[in-house]
Amino acid sequence: MxxxxxxxxxxxxxxxxxxxxxxxxKAEPPALSTYAEAASLIDVTSGRILYSKQGDKPMKIASLTKVMTAIVAIENGNLSDMVKIGQSAFGKEGSSLYLKLGEEMSLHHLLYGLMLRSGNDAAVAIAEHIGGSIEGFAFLMNQKAQELGMDNTHFMNPHGLDMEGHYSSANDMAKLTAYALKNSVFQEIVKTKTKRVPRPEEKWDAVWNNKNRMLNIYPGADGVKTGYTKQAKRTLISSATRDGQQLAAVTLNDPNDWLDHSNMLDYGFRHYPxxxxxxxxxxxxxxxxxxxxxxxxxxxxxxxxxxxxxxxxxxxxxxxxxxxxxxxxxxxxxxxxxxxxxxxxxxxxxxxxxxxxxxxxxxxxxxxxxxxxxxxxxxxxxxxxxxx
Incomplete structure (x- = not known):
């Protein structure tokens, strides 16, 4: 005392x-507005939420789900494992890597396809390889969510296609992203703009370009994931590093997400160094x-x-x-x-x-x-x- x-x-x-x-x-920073239904901005090092708009509202998150899929796979799998594409993964609806039935690819390469091209077939293949089944992998996802204090989250699948009981919140996804970005394998994957992957059964290698436009339009951008479904609408997680500080922004149901993320990241770097x-x-x-x-x-x-x-x-x-x-x-x-x-x-x-x-x-x-x-x-x- x-x-x-x-x-x-x-x-x-x-x-x-x-x-x-x-x-x-200085006075408190000015108010920040976005077009998103829900949004969150987090400092990766400390985990401090710097901005939140309906941050705890449970919502559909589309392919942002794959952030959890990736980190669970990295932590529970062997990156050099060869994963065989089964019937459930082959031809999975939505965004796809167009993997062939019976084709084998390393878990590491599948993770690039998962995060850069948002391959739903890769998500299913990874889930079955790591968890034994979709249900088994969803159990691991929810276990990790509980561990991270994601109180407004529940996963039913590894890809994020609309499904009853599958949801998260902007703040929860910000927490997850801050955690995942501390993993060097995850961080290397999500900042990659283009990845060339050999496919021995094809005449040429696969070349995957990252769908995340922030990597090209925002200085210092280094991740993370895009998403869209008819029910979730546009969802996005982006990250950027400036002067040794890394921030991550999350928006759910945002028709103007590229602009909003640029403004959110600028806001964080300017007012919360x-x-x-x-x-x-x-x-x-x-x-x-x-x-x-x-x-x-x-x-x-x-x-x-x-x-x-x-x-x-x-x-x-x-x-x-x-x-x-x-x-x-x-x-x-x-x-x-x-x-x-x-x-x-x-x-x-x-x-x-x-x-x-x-x-x-x-x-x-x-x-x-x-x-x-x-x-x-x-x-x-x-x-x-x-x-x-």
Whole structure:
């Protein structure tokens, strides 16, 4: 409790010295509008939803379903497996790779066909190979949805063709996308514009061009998936990376999705840059260091409301003997947005801590709207100077 009080006293006095007052802080970002029935914008690193319009409304999602199909297949299958095209996959209605009955193709290549060309035949073949049946694979999909906290989602098939009981929401699909984009295999597939795949039974290789126009029209675009059915209408997930920050946008039933996604991504990058709060290796007191970096997307106004609260372990505990010393809580308006481990200097656990791609220069953050955050970093150092 004493440390918390000291922290707030230090922040108040130092900010006063820096001249940071409400009048000097930017206002909240302007309202964002879209043509979509439902929409969501998420920061991939933190998982923070930056914008939501009817984000929790269960809706038909069409081929956005294949994001879950792909990640379940990647996590449960062997990419080098040869998958045989069965009767259920052969000639499946809707978008297709035109795979032949009995043809064999590697799971890895099928995943490219699934995500670039939205092949429903590939979806069925993958599902039967991984789950043993459509029903078995749908069970794995729903299990993963539950694990990720997708509370407004239920899958009935791997392709997204309209079916009773098959639905998700914009926010749930944003959560799923942020999770999937942390998988290197998934990320490599969805950012690919063109893929050439050998088909020994044909006279020529298959050449698949990605249907996602965002890859060509939006700078930094690197995914993810298009979708359409008569009932779902146009659905789209896009992602883009700028200055080390990756965002993902989701729209459901949106007649003007390419424009909306460009505007949503611009909005996120402009108003919610990923800002560094602490860096792995920062001093956290005598003989104490932080075990990980922590970045968070926020407006300049929100950055002025960040607080840091250390919670240290008592000596003599098993964790203490292993080198752990506690956690640093990071809060915005009193609500915790994350934690960072605190270790004793030289602890072997430091070697396994997660490193952030964000780096500090000698004069402050290397990029982003980091002026205030750099000052907050100085506050953090001052806090432990005063409290030890």
């Amino acid at each position: 004493r440390r918390t009080i000291v922290l707030w006293i230090v922040i108040g006095s130092l900010l006063a010295g820096w001249g940071v007052t409400p009048a000097a802080v 990923l800002q560094p709060l602490v860096k792995q290796g920062d001093k956290a007191g005598d003989g104490l260091v932080l075990g990980a970096s922590f970045n968070y997307p926020m407006t300049d106004e929100e950055a002025a409301r960040i607080a840091m609260e250390p919670e240290l372990l008592q000596e003599g505990t098993a964790s203490y003997r292993l080198g752990e010393r506690g956690i640093l809580k990071l809060l915005m308006d009193g609500q915790m947005i994350g934690t960072v481990p605190i270790y004793a200097e030289g602890s072997p656990q430091l070697a396994t801590s997660v490193r952030s791609a964000f780096r500090f220069t000698e004069d402050g953050p290397a990029s982003g709207n980091g002026g205030f955050i750099y000052r907050l970093k100085q506050v953090w150092s001052a806090l432990f100077t005063l409290s030890h």
